[in-house]
Amino acid sequence: MADFSRITVDPGQKQGQPCIRGMGITVRDVLDLVGGGGGWEDILTDYPYLEQGDIEAAVAYAAAHLPNLVLATTPLQITRRLLNVGDIVAWADRVGFSPLRPLHELHVTPVYSRHPIDLADLTMAPSELRIPASRDRRLEAFRDRAVVLTFESGELENRARQAWKSSGWKTGFPGQAHVTLAYGDHPAVLDLEPYFGELAFGPEVLKALPPLEGGG
Numbered sequence: 001m002a003d004f005s006r007i008t009v010d011p012g013q014k015q016g017q018p019c020i021r022g023m024g025i026t027v028r029d030v031l032d033l034v035g036g037g038g039g040w041e042d043i044l045t046d047y048p049y050l051e052q053g054d055i056e057a058a059v060a061y062a063a064a065h066l067p068n069l070v071l072a073t074t075p076l077q078i079t080r081r082l083l084n085v086g087d088i089v090a091w092a093d094r095v096g097f098s099p100l101r102p103l104h105e106l107h108v109t110p111v112y113s114r115h116p117i118d119l120a121d122l123t124m125a126p127s128e129l130r131i132p133a134s135r136d137r138r139l140e141a142f143r144d145r146a147v148v149l150t151f152e153s154g155e156l157e158n159r160a161r162q163a164w165k166s167s168g169w170k171t172g173f174p175g176q177a178h179v180t181l182a183y184g185d186h187p188a189v190l191d192l193e194p195y196f197g198e199l200a201f202g203p204e205v206l207k208a209l210p211p212l213e214g215g216g
Contacts, residue, residue, distance in 0.1 A: 002060035003053055016124030018061060020054045028072055028119070030058035073118045075209040076163070078111035080129060080201035082179060091195040092181075101182050108179055108201055110159040113171040114212045121166035122159070127203040129155055137194040140178075147186050148178040149195055 008022045018027045030050070033043050040055055070076065082088070085103045092100055100106075111117070131153050138150045156177045164171050179199070182189070 002057045004057060004061060006054055006057040007061045011124070015120070015122070017120075018065075020050065020058065023049065025050070027058045027061055030055055031062055032072055034059065070119070070206050070208040072120065073116050075114045075211050076111060076117040076119075077109065077113075077207045077209050078159070078163075079107045079109050079205050079207070080203070081205070082106040082108070083128070083200040083202050084198065087197050088181075088195060091197065095192045097181070097189055097192055099182060101180065106179055106181070108156065108177055108199075110156040110177070110204075111163040112209075113163050113167050114209055115167040115170040116211070117163050117166045117171075119206075122162050125159065125204050129153075129201045131199040131201075133197045135196055137196055139181075139190050139192060139194050140176075141186075141190060142178075142180075145183050145185065146180045147182045147184075147189055148180050150176040150178045151199060153177045 006021050007018050007027065009016060009018050013019060014026050019025060020030065040052060043055065044050055044052060085106055092098065131151060134152065136152050140148055140150055142148055
């Protein structure tokens, strides 16, 4: 069994990323070495401060705790699933919003970049994000026939700004934070009272995206 005591997390080191025994090498760094095609013996030769137990711990830790691990530098999408869907359903029933999209699909996307993002430029995000109730909400129609609930969030805006900077200012800075509630033609919906209650989102889910053709 892998020794997870070899994995250390210090908010003051590597922006809180899990590291190997307090050293400046992260779990992600070790996985990149393993994924590079070299054997473990070669890695241990090239990096004498690492031990076989460190590699075993890094691989096992990533499998157990980082199921959405992606390459250190990649085109990237980050989403957070909406947790308090029951509150949205209650609001929709009250104001007559119908039909909602499947509830498990309700989420916010703070980052979407077809240009490479260096994950080292992104600070460690909290596992849960709560947006307080606010009257500053709107129901809007987006160009892909999406009906969305827009809201303000300094945390999500900062996340998007980090990605924007990391991409070399190539990533289009996203507009208003929003949750897509439905697709299709729902003109009457836009006149309904928006949902003003708390929004609770789960941990970030990272997904690597295909790069732009020609490298952008």
